[in-house]
Amino acid sequence: MSTSVGRSVGESWRALRTPLLITGFVVLAAIVVLIATSARTSGQFSPDSTESTGARALAALLEDHNVDVHGTESLNDAVQAGGGSTLLIGPGGSLDDGDWRRIAQAQWSHIILIRPGSRALEALAPGVRPTGNSLATRSRQPGCELPAAVKAGTVTVNGPTYSAPEGATTCYGDGINNTVVRLEVGDRLVDVIGTPGSFMNARLADDGNAALALNLLGTHQDLTWYLPQWESDYPDSDGESSAQLIPPDVRYIAWALAFAVLVVAIWRGRRLGPVVAERLPVIVHAAETTEGRARLYRRSRARDRAASALRESALGQLHEAHGIPRRADPSAVVATVAARTGRDPAMLYELLYGLPPLTDAALMSLSQELDVLTQEVRHP
């Protein structure tokens, strides 16, 4: 008699449920990770970096004051401005004149340049020139009318200084060498700041650093925090171009190959019926406990117990071989064995009834001597 066995829809669903769930979870996790890491920036003055040279603390402060900080490392984000928003350009990077011009043409209403180079100044803050570099870190008074600086008060200053053209506001300097310069270019505010160190995580809490940073950066709701990179990222160096380098035929061959792989996978992957499961009985070595006890003896260095077991075992053999009664007292046993083997009774007493050995080597030699003694008894 036979009955056909097949899977109903419900059974198939139950069998597939777990793999589907796991796959879904992995895909979801991958998407989440992609989204979470896509806005990530790293390195010096990065709004996501918690190192001492990062600026996560400042970004968090800004978020607390309802400023949306959008960190980016892509030039594309820096040239696509919305009106009424702020662009912060971090120190470093290797943008060329063209890049800077494109940033200047974007519709930013407020641009903050952190330790800019001369190219950046030329394009975004005409008239401002680097004048020097104050290597020493020191606190300075604002010494200007800029409300942001006046409210912040003393600030820790370190880094390049700039000269300002007519009509610009200069702060934290002597009028010629200034750390903060604000000027209006068209209807856009441009701040030049020479001291990135003051706004990094390590020193944001000093003096009025945090207040100055908030006042300068918090002018608008949206803040794009752009960190220029060391390679210029033109669109033509993007991933698309590498796809264009591959001849189109290869793509079709790849698809045909993928299909062939799928067919072969189905051919090889199909089993001739399911694996048969079986309930097996538990099997343990009978000597397992004895071996376990031996390891316990060694771990706890139970030389006394080991020695007494060996001695008792040897005595048992002696009793048997010499016909000594079980309950005979030690001196009688020693006397009998000494008489039979011709050994020194004192040594024999020490061997059979002595103190437990103090070292492992002593235990080893004790076991050997007991072996010799019982051997002698068996083959006199």
Next chain:
Amino acid sequence: MVLTGRAGILAAAGVVFVALVMPSWAGVGVVVAAVLVVCLVDILLAGSPRRLQFSREGDNAVRLGEQAAVNLLITNPGRRVRGLLRDAWPPSAGVLDPPHKLDLPSGERRRLTTHLVPTRRGDRHAFRVTVRSIGPLGFAGRQGSHQVAWTLRALPPFKSRKHLPSRLARLRELDGRTALLVRGQGTEFDSLRDYVPGDDVRSIDWRATARRGNVVLRTWRPERDRQVVIVIDSGRLSAGRVGDAPRLDHAMDAALLLAALATRAGDRVSLLACDSAVRADVRRPAPEDVLPSFVNALANVEAELVQTDFRIVVSQVLERLGQRSLVVLLTGLDPAVIEESLLPVIGPLLRRHVVLLASVADPRLTELEAARGDLLDVYGAASAARTRLDRDRLTATLTRAGVTVVDEPPDHIAPALADTYLALKKAGRL
């Protein structure tokens, strides 16, 4: 649905086709469509595995280690079925054959034989019969499974039966069926016979001699129709592996030899396998039925990881025994277990019956005790010595209480138990 290597080759040829002839989406589409159509046609033309009808015949039981054959009868009421057939059994059923090739024209019937050598005692149930039917083109096919019930029982191997002839010979000597020159072994009066020089003069029946005028000898024979109850402990003490099998299997072997011997000696043998519950129970089967019924009852007994309840053992044994009998307990000599749970309850048994406790000794302990090499060996030797001393002490305690103890390694336990039985019989203690 199944695909074959030909489908894979067709798809691979498709790659070449796309590369050389039609490097376009259309080319990819042509290849995919061609493979799908060919496979679909083949699947539709393949005979249906579901419509096949199955039945089985063949061996129901086999001694462990021997080969069994189970036949599968397949009837095909539908289209021709060509392909593979797998008769799936659990791994320990020990299927020898690879999947069978099957070519079954419409309306015909075939017999396929599956050979099995079980690797473990107990019942093995056939799992499924899976048929893969490949279409006439050989590119794809269908697959389906059937449940075709069959149970193959792997019986205890009874390896110790090689010891049976020699023990039977000794039994015959005891019985007086061979010429006896010694005084009868046993206390039951058998018959009178003429004196032969060499006979023990103490056996001469003087009264009969006076009556007959020639010297007549009394012969004695051992008691017959005694009860023997073999109790196998299937608890955790029997789970430990000694050599290549659990203690339980060695115990079964010894029990079977004893049962065969005792049956020939004219005794009535019963069997009880017990841990926290009774697992097997055979009560006084007819003499010719002893071995088959024992072997069947023991086939599915496995060692359970529970403490054996000896109160059950004692009450079960007392319940089925009236007259003075022999109770053979096959268990392990574990001081903690025996002292705590057997000794307190064994009193009633000892008062009325002869109790024999047999245990399989572990040769590994002897090895451990003799090992001398590094420090762990010495500690191992000490530990093994401690175990043996504990066992010796337990044996002494049991012997003092009146229990006969047989403690032998796996190779010797069965003959040793048989010898002890013969010795008890010879001494007239039964």
